[in-house]
Amino acid sequence: MKRRFSIRSFYAIRLGVGILTVGCLLLANFMPQRSIQLFPSKRITIDAYADNLSGGNSVARWLDKSTHTFQCDFMAGADFRYCGASIKFFDFEPAETVVSRSENYDYQWMHTVDLSTYDALVLELDYQGQASGLRLFIRNAFSQPSNTNEHNAQKFIYQNLAKRELSNPITIPLSDLKVADWWVDQYRIERKDASVAVDSVFELGIDFSGQPPLGKHTISVKRIEAVGEWVSDASLYIFIIALWLASLAFEGGYRIFLLYVANRRFRHSLLELKDENSHLRLTARTDALTRIYNRAGLETLFNKLFPAKGHAEFTLVVIDLDHFKKVNDNYGHAAGDQALQVVSKTISQQLRSGDIFGRWGGEEFLLLTMATGVALVQLMHRLNIAVEATDVNLTAGDVLNVTMSMGATAARKGETLNQTFARADAALYNAKAAGRNTWRKK
Ligand SMILES: Nc1nc2c(ncn2[C@@H]2O[C@H](COP(=O)(O)OP(=O)(O)OP(=O)(O)O)[C@@H](O)[C@H]2O)c(=O)[nH]1
CATH class of the missing domain: 1.10.287 (Helix Hairpins)
Structure with missing residues (x-):
């Protein structure tokens, strides 16, 4: 990989x-900061208003609509003097943006702006007058079933601006804004609803903090921006x-x-x-030609069995093909190899699973079997007959039959492999001497 x-x-x-x-x-x-210009804008109205709308004598009037400059003329008469300018948002461009509330003004708020993703408001104002400061106010849509549409019932948020601050653009962090106490008191707002919210702002305004001195005050609203x-x-x-x-x-x-x-x-x-x-x-223990144990394989197994532990527990059989030299001489070495393969397979097929059978070298095989007595006699006969009856079909087309001679002996207690082998080999000699294709026991 x-x-x-x-x-x-x-x-x-x-x-x-x-x-x-x-x-x-x-x-x-x-x-650079993200910003939205709230004022001036084409989708707003700014109107100037004063307490003459509610029975007082103060008046508001535009001095220069192009610079959004208006004048508040405070006069005694009202319990609470007020005058200011209010900016409202629309989702279309109103015919006139600079208006006076005394002139057939529509109170309905049309559109809200979400300022909650901003950090501060930047205000540029110009003020001429004797008041100690102005006030920025914001109305955020506040829906309570009882006051859904009432303009004054919407959340009133403000920040006072000292007169000395007004000469330069003022940055008011939104976190500095406050909710007006009068709004909380008047509408019995629960504490959980009395925090600042600017997610649905529909009105921004500039008016006076507290009760301003009587006389003329001139305010220009130059720019209001939200930044973040x-x-x-x-x-x-x-x-x-x-x-x-x-x-x-x-x-x-x-x-x-x-x-x-x-x-x-x-x-x-x-x-x-x-x-x-x-x-x-x-592979180290297998004979490459016949696929049965080789000499090393047999020795490894025999090392576990010899010296023999008991008397006549097993029989060692030495097997030797008869006149094998003639096979080689008459049919060639490859035919001899084929005969070795066929014979070892035939013998293997006659054996039990506990028997150990391998090629000791050349055309000589060793068999270690548990068979003794009559069982051994039967096995030896069976082997001689099976090998003799098996045809070796040579590649050249000839059919060959080989025979073998066997010498068997029971291992005696305490005997080494060599000692048992020598007796079996002597028995084999007897079998060969008896005319071959037979077996002898010693
Ligand atoms: N083809 C082939 N021949 C082998 C192999 N190993 C030994 N031989 C041959 O087997 C023959 C053994 O011959 P001998 O020991 O003289 O005995 P024999 O001809 O079988 O005669 P007896 O044992 O007396 O019946 C020799 O010709 C060896 O060359 C082998 O792996 N392949």
């Missing part, structure tokens, strides 16, 4: 993730941590996978070695 990753690849991945981390941090620092980061610090850090965790998890997982593969390969080669080993052991 081809390895796609090496340890060096992991270092490369770590370096890549490191570079990506630094890149993200730099990008987050140098990336493209990616919050929290998201950025979560992303970086997730990136590292993912790369480390990948690395860990892949290392485990590599270990698993290496382990499997190791186990596989171990099995192969085992197979090879047993194959070698088998």
Whole structure:
């Protein structure tokens, strides 16, 4: 299996993730802020209003609509003096954007803006007058069954702006905004609903904090913008941590996978070695021509049985093909080989599973059998008859029959292989002397 990753690849991945981390941090620092211009805009109306709408004497009027400059003329009369400008959002472009509420003004709010993904509001205002400061206010749609459509019942959020701040653009973090106490009191808002929300803003306004001094005050609303980061610090850090965790998890997982593969390969080669080993052991003990035990194989087994533990427990039989030289001389060596193969197969077929049969060398075989007495006699006869009756069909087309002579002897207690073998060999000699194709026992 081809390895796609090496340890060096992991270092490369770590370096890549490191570079990506630094890149993200730099990008987050140098990336321009995300912003939305709320004012001026074509899809808004800005209207100036004052307490003369509710029975007071203060009036609001536009001095210059093109610069959104209006004047509040506070006059005594109302219990609570007010005057300001209100910006409302639309999803279409209204015919007129700069209006006065006293002129046939429609209160319905048309469209909401979600500012919750921003961090701050930036305001540019101009103020001429004797008040200590102005107030930015926001109304966010607040749906309670009882007050769904009532304009004043919508969540009122504000921040006071000191007069001295107004000479420059002011940045008001959204987290600095407050929910007005009067709104909470008046509408008996539960504490869980009394927190700042800017997800459905439908009105932004500039008016006065507290009770402003009587007289004329001039306000120009130049610009209102919401600004924020493209990616919050929290998201950025979560992303970086997730990136590292993912790369480390990948690395860990892949290392485990590599270990698993290496382990499997190791186990596989171990099995192969085992197979090879047993194959070698088998070949070392097997005769290449006849596929029965060879001399080494027989000796290994005989070493466990000799010196003989008991008396006449088993019989050792030496088998020798008769006049085999003639077979070779008359039919050729290859025919002799074929005869050896056929004879060893024929003998094997006559044996029991406990019998040990192998080629001792040349045309000589050894058989160690548990058969003794009558069983041995029967076996010996059977073997002589079977071999004699088996045709050796030579490749050249000739059919050959071979015979064999056998010498058998029972192993005596304490005897070595050589001692038993010598007696069996003497018995074989007797069989040969008796005319061959027979067996003798000693
Ligand atoms: N084809 C072949 N011949 C073999 C092999 N091993 C031994 N021989 C031959 O077997 C013959 C054995 O001959 P001898 O020992 O003289 O005995 P024999 O001709 O079988 O006669 P007796 O044993 O007296 O019956 C020799 O010609 C060997 O060359 C072998 O692996 N293949």
